[in-house]
Amino acid sequence: MGIEERKKRERQHRKNVIIDAAEKVIFAKGIEQATMKEIAEEAELSKGTLYLYFKNKNELYIAIAKRGSDYLNDQFSKVFAGDHTGIELIRMIGETYLSFVRENPDYFHAFQYYESINDVKELQKSEIAETCETNRREALNYMVRALQIGMQDGTIDDNYDPKQLAIILWSSTRGITTMSHMKEVGHYFKMLDEMEIKVESLYEDFLRLIGVGIATEEARKEWVTDGQKNETSVDG
Amino acid sequence: MGIEERKKRERQHRKNVIIDAAEKVIFAKGIEQATMKEIAEEAELSKGTLYLYFKNKNELYIAIAKRGSDYLNDQFSKVFAGDHTGIELIRMIGETYLSFVRENPDYFHAFQYYESINDVKELQKSEIAETCETNRREALNYMVRALQIGMQDGTIDDNYDPKQLAIILWSSTRGITTMSHMKEVGHYFKMLDEMEIKVESLYEDFLRLIGVGIATEEARKEWVTDGQKNETSVDG
DNA sequence: ATATAAAATGACCGTTAGTCATAAAGTGAC
């Protein structure tokens, strides 16, 4: 039936309009200060209507996080479009992550919010949260794939279990990213400044460090020079 | 003046009583569900009194985070009491962190909350938040010290800048810790389970990985065997 | 034109963070 289809589309569209509005308000004022009334006004809807599309304010914010993770995965997928060795892919995934967070700190903040929800049972009731979960899995899978490719093309030491290594790389990369984000937002600022730490080259240095561990002998030289080569042109 | 002193002590004591109560309530129900009234009742005080000791609910939660970071730093300091090489210290700091988070997930959650506050200006007005900042700096300094010790005793490659390396290790270790914590709390659970990833050996594997990068030739063998000694799981 | 279903509204309710006028307790002087 055409009408059903159209209604479904319209519903999805309206959802997006609401998320747009929610982003505007929440990104500007923060989750706690943002009110449903204001979001409703921004979306040119009444407050009650929001609740026809989202269970509550929480779910609305999770929907924003989901949108962010869609974007991010989209970026990841592009990395694989080119013709790269496995170890290059690893580097690029991290770089992609990092620049995503730099360019979209508010989405990253939404990620953090989502991941800091302890009441996972509550989460599981939400379809949107399920999608977030799927997206996370997909992201991690990109890492696994990159490693597998690297083990095939001989750029990554194949003594590792790719899955296990992927989660290590993913977690630690995320740690680096979080630090970089916090610096950007103002946390740690004074401290990092006083210690004269260069956050800009944090990821590059991190890569060089782990590169020694995961790259094969042959790929290692390439890796290091690659790092030094990129260092000058990487930020921007 | 004796009375002034006593009053100061009493005020501090009352603060602690309130934090005790807040921990009980907030750890049980989560920040959002916890109410000031309930915390007041738990502390056997009236609601208004809480506000004589803490600016608002937020600051109360930050006070909890501060207490947690006091504990954590206390643990870190103990690591340096024994007679260890630099590279051993690095390992131990991470292990300390990890087991702290395992044993005190609620404090870690408070850390996350604190660090996800974007309005850093608002934070700077709070004396408690300042102390949190100091504690973070102290924690990072432990890492720096461990590296310096390692460079002295020849267990850590002294081509690195200890500060820069410290922040890398700190950030990535924190990423690993966060992942481990999330698994514990239920996030990622299904995914990690399906991928048959062993979170228990995550840190050990991570150490082995970076160990190759930071340890000197001589220390490396020690490092790896040490790892195998401590953990039954080894790569495929 | 009418009946029915779907979508939207906003007044309303319960709850809670935070305030403040008032009360109680503590202190010091005499």
Add this chain to the structure above:
DNA sequence: GTCACTTTATGACTAACGGTCATTTTATAT
């Protein structure tokens, strides 16, 4: 012990917000 004064504690009160639901508006089918 009493009085004047300061510090600390109280809880009723307010404003604001998340979320609900009876009612209205709009769309669809007959």
